[in-house]
Amino acid sequence: MDKVYSDARSALAGLVKDGMTIMAGGFGLCGIPETLIEAIRDSGAKDLTFISNNAGVDGIGLGRLLETQQIRKMISSYVGENKLFAQQYLSGELELEFNPQGTLAERIRAGGAGIPAFYTKTGVGTLIAEGKEVREFNGEKYVMETGLFADISIVHAWKGDTEGNLVYRKTARNFNPMMATASRLTIAEVEHLVPAGEIDPDCIHTPGIFVKRIVHVPNPVKHIEQRTTRKRAEAAAPAGAGEEV
Amino acid sequence: MAWTREQMAARAAKELRDGYYVNLGIGIPTLVSNFIPKGMRVQLQSENGMLGMGPFPFEGEEDADLINAGKQTITELPTTSYFSSADSFAMIRGGHIDLSILGAMQVAENGDLANWMIPGKMVKGMGGAMDLVAGVKRVVVVMEHVAKAKDGSVEPKLLKSCTLPLTGAGVVDMVITDLGVFTIDKKGGSGMTLIELAEGVTVDEIKQKTEAEFKVALNGGRSNAA
Numbered sequence: 230m231d232k233v234y235s236d237a238r239s240a241l242a243g244l245v246k247d248g249m250t251i252m253a254g255g256f257g258l259c260g261i262p263e264t265l266i267e268a269i270r271d272s273g274a275k276d277l278t279f280i281s282n283n284a285g286v287d288g289i290g291l292g293r294l295l296e297t298q299q300i301r302k303m304i305s306s307y308v309g310e311n312k313l314f315a316q317q318y319l320s321g322e323l324e325l326e327f328n329p330q331g332t333l334a335e336r337i338r339a340g341g342a343g344i345p346a347f348y349t350k351t352g353v354g355t356l357i358a359e360g361k362e363v364r365e366f367n368g369e370k371y372v373m374e375t376g377l378f379a380d381i382s383i384v385h386a387w388k389g390d391t392e393g394n395l396v397y398r399k400t401a402r403n404f405n406p407m408m409a410t411a412s413r414l415t416i417a418e419v420e421h422l423v424p425a426g427e428i429d430p431d432c433i434h435t436p437g438i439f440v441k442r443i444v445h446v447p448n449p450v451k452h453i454e455q456r457t458t459r460k461r462a463e464a465a466a467p468a469g470a471g472e473e474v
Numbered sequence: 475m476a477w478t479r480e481q482m483a484a485r486a487a488k489e490l491r492d493g494y495y496v497n498l499g500i501g502i503p504t505l506v507s508n509f510i511p512k513g514m515r516v517q518l519q520s521e522n523g524m525l526g527m528g529p530f531p532f533e534g535e536e537d538a539d540l541i542n543a544g545k546q547t548i549t550e551l552p553t554t555s556y557f558s559s560a561d562s563f564a565m566i567r568g569g570h571i572d573l574s575i576l577g578a579m580q581v582a583e584n585g586d587l588a589n590w591m592i593p594g595k596m597v598k599g600m601g602g603a604m605d606l607v608a609g610v611k612r613v614v615v616v617m618e619h620v621a622k623a624k625d626g627s628v629e630p631k632l633l634k635s636c637t638l639p640l641t642g643a644g645v646v647d648m649v650i651t652d653l654g655v656f657t658i659d660k661k662g663g664s665g666m667t668l669i670e671l672a673e674g675v676t677v678d679e680i681k682q683k684t685e686a687e688f689k690v691a692l693n694g695g696r697s698n699a700a
Binding site (some may be wrong): 256257258260282304306307308309310315316319324329330331332333334335337338340349350351352353354355356357387397398399400401402403404405406407426434451453454455456457458459460461 | 477520521522523524529530531532533534535536537539540541542543544545546547548550556557558560562563566567586596597598599600601602603604608609621639640641642643644661
């Protein structure tokens with residue numbers, strides 16, 4: 230069976246239905262499957278639930294699907310960069326479930342690995358733990374979180390082969406590998422598409438079993454949210470983690 | 475004289491040790507990377523999936539695939555590794571990161587931390603903050619001693635108990651403000667202790683600006699942060 234589709238629209242043809250749950254990879258605008266997001270916009274499907282760390286920015290990434298009001302619910306850890314999001318949320322059009330970022334990542338990993346639930350110390354004693362089982366292990370409290378599994382996952386990789394094996398580039402990896410495992414059908418867009426056998430099997434991040442459809446998107450436009458640089462003369466201090474608080 | 479942002483960052487840098495893996499939050503915590511002592515090996519972790527974070531790139535060398543958790547463009551080092559968000563939080567939740575330095579809206583004398591939401595305002599989300607404070611071995615908060623509102627009024631941030639929704643319960647080990655340094659016995663439950671004063675700051679001034687109860691144990695008197 231050929232996994233390669235000629236473009237994003239044909240890769241999604243007949244797949245996207247109203248009310249579906251879709252995972253979309255990326256952190257901020259880094260490593261987002263933008264071409265596939267546009268194809269979902271063009272599909273016209275509505276009342277979608279998106280599981281994605283962020284919600285894009287106005288006019289980019291999932292921001293495009295907010296413009297067309299195709300998203301009913303977001304499961305995310307941080308949505309601060311999107312004015313339209315705030316508007317739709319405050320007016321009640323958009324439902325929002327916040328997950329701590331590590332809990333979100335692990336819920337997706339667990340869902341893809343056939344693990345229905347797990348315990349974590351993240352969020353114990355906070356709003357996040359309300360209504361959830363709390364259990365003690367070795368004298369410490371942990372809250373139970375459930376695995377996530379979606380109808381469709383859309384991911385962005387740097388390189389892929391015709392078998393669906395994927396390689397990500399730098400911090401554009403982020404949520405993409407777990408999301409590729411955690412749906413009934415995963416579609417990958419890749420910047421470079423090569424024949425099977427060309428990628429060193431030792432260097433494959435996502436084995437092709439997790440990827441059902443693949444689209445070649447050469448030279449995608451990539452966006453930078455916070456362009457920060459230094460002058461040539463400056464001392465080379467590390468830039469800091471810039472944790473989202 | 476209260477400490478400047480740079481002096482607070484320099485004081486926080488004294489908590490670094492050779493060989494540490496460290497996660498720095500945005501704002502003043504980011505500045506800590508400017509004060510890593512020469513010859514000390516410290517690897518900075520960025521929770522979006524990178525260990526061994528380098529400096530900001532030179533103009534024209536920005537790479538959209540290479541950002542930190544604040545979505546800023548950065549660079550890699552010879553020590554750098556990349557990994558998924560699941561692996562990143564395995565490092566964090568699994569206790570493999572030695573130190574997390576982050577900002578706060580409120581800290582309570584029992585180590586409770588609030589820094590992610592103000593009820594009634596649009597909430598952006600907690601990002602990785604809840605995982606960091608729950609999982610990292612040692613948590614150091616760097617923040618202004620009081621919150622100054624637009625109308626000029628001043629609210630204490632070191633409290634008997636947090637009034638804002640918590641990011642973590644009993645998680646903070648140390649608080650560095652512009653006025654001094656406090657330790658918190660988050661496990662033992664013996665509360666908060668003032669251990670250092672910024673230059674020219676008195677214990678009385680701190681008592682005035684602090685709601686939390688604290689003991690005073692100034693090691694060697696005043697400290698010179700910068």
